[in-house]
Amino acid sequence: MRHAVLALLVLSVSACGGAATQSAADDSTIKVGAIVSQTGVYSALGDDMETAMKLYLEGHGNKLGGKQAELIVADDAGNPETGQQKAKQLTLENKVDVITGLIASPVAVAVAKEAGAQKTPVVIANAGADALGGPGVFRVSYTNYMHGYAAGKYAVEAYGKEGAVLMGADYSAGTETLKGFEDGYTKAGGAKPIKQILTPFGKTQNFQPYLSQIPSEAKFLYTFYAGGEAITFAKNFKQFGYDSKIKLLTCQNITDEDVLQAIGADAEGITSVGLYSPALDNPENAAFVSMWKAKTGKNPSVVALQSWDAMQLIDKAAAAGGSLSDALAKVGEIKSPRGTFTLDADKHNPVQNWYARTYEGGVNKVVATIPPDPAS
Amino acid sequence: MSLLVTAFDGIAFGCLLFVLAVGLTMIFGLLDVLNLAHGALYMAGGYLAFLVIGEVPTSLAVFIGVALLAVVAGLVLGGGLSVAIRPLTRRGHLDQALLTMGLAILLSEFLLQVADRGFHSLAAPRGLDGSIAGSYPAYRVAVIVAGLAIAGATFWIFERTRAGALVRAAVDDPEMLAASGVNVRRIRLSVVLAGCALATLAGVLGGPLLNLRAGLDTEVLVLALIVIVVGGLASIRGAALGALLIGQVQTLGVALVPELAAYLLFAVMAAVLLWRPAGLFGRAT
Numbered sequence: 120m121r122h123a124v125l126a127l128l129v130l131s132v133s134a135c136g137g138a139a140t141q142s143a144a145d146d147s148t149i150k151v152g153a154i155v156s157q158t159g160v161y162s163a164l165g166d167d168m169e170t171a172m173k174l175y176l177e178g179h180g181n182k183l184g185g186k187q188a189e190l191i192v193a194d195d196a197g198n199p200e201t202g203q204q205k206a207k208q209l210t211l212e213n214k215v216d217v218i219t220g221l222i223a224s225p226v227a228v229a230v231a232k233e234a235g236a237q238k239t240p241v242v243i244a245n246a247g248a249d250a251l252g253g254p255g256v257f258r259v260s261y262t263n264y265m266h267g268y269a270a271g272k273y274a275v276e277a278y279g280k281e282g283a284v285l286m287g288a289d290y291s292a293g294t295e296t297l298k299g300f301e302d303g304y305t306k307a308g309g310a311k312p313i314k315q316i317l318t319p320f321g322k323t324q325n326f327q328p329y330l331s332q333i334p335s336e337a338k339f340l341y342t343f344y345a346g347g348e349a350i351t352f353a354k355n356f357k358q359f360g361y362d363s364k365i366k367l368l369t370c371q372n373i374t375d376e377d378v379l380q381a382i383g384a385d386a387e388g389i390t391s392v393g394l395y396s397p398a399l400d401n402p403e404n405a406a407f408v409s410m411w412k413a414k415t416g417k418n419p420s421v422v423a424l425q426s427w428d429a430m431q432l433i434d435k436a437a438a439a440g441g442s443l444s445d446a447l448a449k450v451g452e453i454k455s456p457r458g459t460f461t462l463d464a465d466k467h468n469p470v471q472n473w474y475a476r477t478y479e480g481g482v483n484k485v486v487a488t489i490p491p492d493p494a495s
Numbered sequence: 496m497s498l499l500v501t502a503f504d505g506i507a508f509g510c511l512l513f514v515l516a517v518g519l520t521m522i523f524g525l526l527d528v529l530n531l532a533h534g535a536l537y538m539a540g541g542y543l544a545f546l547v548i549g550e551v552p553t554s555l556a557v558f559i560g561v562a563l564l565a566v567v568a569g570l571v572l573g574g575g576l577s578v579a580i581r582p583l584t585r586r587g588h589l590d591q592a593l594l595t596m597g598l599a600i601l602l603s604e605f606l607l608q609v610a611d612r613g614f615h616s617l618a619a620p621r622g623l624d625g626s627i628a629g630s631y632p633a634y635r636v637a638v639i640v641a642g643l644a645i646a647g648a649t650f651w652i653f654e655r656t657r658a659g660a661l662v663r664a665a666v667d668d669p670e671m672l673a674a675s676g677v678n679v680r681r682i683r684l685s686v687v688l689a690g691c692a693l694a695t696l697a698g699v700l701g702g703p704l705l706n707l708r709a710g711l712d713t714e715v716l717v718l719a720l721i722v723i724v725v726g727g728l729a730s731i732r733g734a735a736l737g738a739l740l741i742g743q744v745q746t747l748g749v750a751l752v753p754e755l756a757a758y759l760l761f762a763v764m765a766a767v768l769l770w771r772p773a774g775l776f777g778r779a780t
Contacts, residue, residue: 158604160710162612289757319757321714324705327504328750331497347708350616359500360630380550381616381706 148187149437151430152209153220154230159197160321160346161222163377164422168220168244171426174414175434183430184437191215195226202226203233210237216443217242219429222422224248224291231256240444244429245422249295252466257447259428260421261394262468263295264302266370269473269489270341270392271303274368277475277487282338283312284365286329288348290320296343296370303492313337323348326355333365340365345372350381357385368392374478376420389478394469395424395457396476396483404456418482419456428455432462500631501750502743507635509742510642511704515697515715516722517649517734518690524666524729525686528580528591533694534716535599535606536572540565540698541707542606545615558620558699565695572602573691577684603712612709617702634703641700645693646735653731662686666729721760725767727777736775 153172156165169192181188191213195202202221209215210233218234219242221227227246234241235255243251243258247266252258274283283304287293294317301312313336318329333340340361344352349372356362371393372378379386397408397418407427411419419427431453436446448467452459460471470491476483519533544561553561579598583590618624619634627633653659664672665682673679705711718741726737744763749756767775 158709160708162607162709163614166612316753322757322760324714324718325504325508325746328501328746328748329753329756331501331750332753347614347706347711350614350706354616358626358632360626360628363629378614381614383550383616383618 148189149183149217149433150189150191150213150215151183151433152206152213152215152218153190153192154195154202154205154209154218154226155192155220156197156222156226157192157194159195161197163346164222164245164420165194167377167420167423168222168426170415171411171419171423172219172430174410175427175430178410179434183434184439186437192220195220195223195230197223197226199223199225199229203229206230206233207237210234210239215239216437217433217447219244219433220426221246224251227251238444240447242429242432242447244426247292247295252468255444257432257462257467259432259453259462259469260425261471262299263292264299265468266392266394266473267296267299267301267341267343268303268492269299270368270370271300271305271309272307272492273392273473273475273487273489274300274304274339274341275307275309278339278366278368280308281310281313282336283309284314284316284333284337284340285312285342286316286318286333286340287343288320288323288345289317292345293317293320293343297341300341312341318348321348324351326352327359330355330359330361333361337365339368341368342373343370345370345375346378349373349375349378353378353382353389354385362388371395371421371476374476374483375422376418377422379478386478390475390486391478391483392473392475392489393421393483394471394473395421396474396485398476398482398484399457399474401456401458403454407456424456428453428457431455498747498750502747503631504635505743505746506739507638507642507742508704508745509739510639510646511697511701512718512722512742513642513735513738514645514693514700516719516726516738517646517731518693518697519719520723520726520729520731520734521686521693522690523723525662526580526683527588528583528595529588530576530690531592531595531716532576532599532602533690533719534712534714535602536569536691536694537698537701537715537719538603538606538707538712539568539572540695541617541702541705541711542610542698543568543695544617544699544702545707546610548617550615550618552618552621552624555620555622562696562699565699566692569692569695570688572695573688574684576691577687599712599716603709607709610707615707617699617707619703638700638704645696649731658685721764723774725764725774727771727774730774730776733774733776740775 155168156162176188193205217240221243222245224246227243231241241256245260247263249262249264285297287297316329316332353373369391371391374386374389374391435450439446452461458472460469463470473489474485475487477486522530543565547561623634623637625633661682665679669679722737722741723734726733744759748759
């Protein structure tokens with residue numbers, strides 16, 4: 120009797136290992152835990168994130184990799200401790216297969232640590248901290264360094280090889296982006312930036328005193344601001360007449376969809392370097408933009424796109440079967456509305472095109488494509 | 496030249512801070528209640544204007560109309576606040592702080608539910624939405640004019656009218672005032688209403704400068720608290736001087752010593768408190 124059972128077991132395993140896991144997987148569901156900011160200062164981004172993830176599931180019959188998908192959304196309130204608690208809850212109580220979402224980097228760091236301890240893979244849909252990534256942690260957004268690096272490379276050809284001034288919010292996203300810019304700029308043949316102006320993060324209501332520190336020999340300004348500070352910066356830059364004094368290149372956040380309406384007419388003509396534009400011409404993007412517009416009446420933001428791609432990555436990995444952690448690393452090319460991208464083998468960060476975009480007549484028009492740099 | 500622009504801008508920012516902070520200091524002076532919902536009231540003014548006129552420039556008349564509407568809303572909210580704090584009259588500052596902080600959370604979350612959680616901004620009214628000589632926003636000049644007018648009116652009422660004399664008497668000696676037949680409770684109520692209306696008015700005035708977003712209430716509350724601590728609690732003159740000083744610290748100060756920008760605000764506050772522990776115009780108690 121015992122032999123018979125053993126034989127049966129050997130038979131089933133050797134005959135069709137793949138099919139066995141496949142059939143086991145088919146009758147189970149895949150649980151996705153999304154940690155987003157439903158309250159707190161990042162809640163506007165959290166809204167876009169949740170909407171995009173639900174939109175993906177709606178558009179795919181509520182299935183990921185052929186399995187019935189269950190999305191459990193938890194609020195981190197923009198707070199790392201809360202995020203870590205929610206990660207614990209999602210992994211231990213809800214027994215999710217993967218955690219995604221993650222807007223602010225400090226939250227992402229805390230969640231990645233907690234999820235790593237529970238051996239649950241993490242797919243980051245936004246947080247840009249350079250240090251994130253590695254075993255079990257996958258990112259479909261960008262690193263701050265790469266964001267700045269691409270802009271630096273572009274600035275050399277479009278803005279000249281000298282006279283750069285950098286300005287940004289004094290916290291990790293700001294300084295990492297500016298560091299990336301400086302490296303991208305100098306490695307592409309640009310001179311060391313002549314000045315870097317850092318402004319206190321979250322405490323600056325007025326950028327005029329900082330703009331007044333731009334040296335007269337400056338040729339152009341590269342800036343990093345996001346959210347409320349992006350609005351204030353863009354308005355101050357224009358209203359204090361700096362647009363006629365110095366050329367401006369910005370990070371993607373300054374003309375992202377979440378702040379454009381608030382900036383209003385002062386956003387017209389701003390050129391930025393980002394990983395996406397709703398105006399990109401490819402079939403995936405056309406479908407994504409029309410679906411998003413039907414749902415929200417607006418153009419999709421970068422966070423919306425990244426959250427869509429986070430679900431797409433999980434979808435593809437789940438379809439491959441086996442351990443989700445292993446499968447996430449082997450997904451390969453992802454056909455995204457931003458263009459096709461892959462994740463690098465080591466840190467699992469996206470290898471992707473960047474775009475120089477000029478905001479005109481209500482949309483960020485693509486003016487140049489910056490291919491990924493193996494050195495970055 | 497650019498430092499002159501910076502200093503001038505400091506005046507504009509200071510004028511906004513005055514309108515924001517004067518109501519807070521008035522309520523504290525008369526009721527001995529530190530109203531931590533003051534920032535949420537500011538936010539209510541701004542969001543009310545956003546819900547009525549949106550983010551496109553309107554005519555100056557419409558903008559002023561919305562500002563008056565915000566004043567009415569401030570009066571109503573002030574009425575609610577005075578009802579809410581009455582049972583806590585004899586309880587300590589901590590209880591009042593907890594209550595008003597709770598009200599602040601309720602009000603700001605309510606506003607974010609009614610509008611949305613996104614980033615918004617009020618547009619300056621037409622005619623004031625441009626820049627003077629291409630390098631200074633016209634609206635900020637209007638903020639200075641409005642701020643000075645509101646400051647002038649506040650001083651005039653407090654220093655030159657019977658109503659103002661009654662309020663000052665109610666601060667100094669409420670028992671004696673009540674004994675002479677004046678309804679002190681009514682004076683207290685009118686000060687709460689006026690203080691709250693000034694906060695919502697400031698929300699409209701500051702809408703084009705500080706934008707609208709989640710977390711705005713705490714940000715402006717901290718600024719208002721710094722202004723009245725520096726100026727001296729319960730002093731209108733102190734609020735005016737504190738506002739202008741903090742306005743300059745946040746503009747001229749950071750332009751002169753940008754390396755210290757992050758600490759400057761609190762360093763100035765600490766320095767003032769070391770020099771005059773009750774603030775510039777505060778009375779030692």
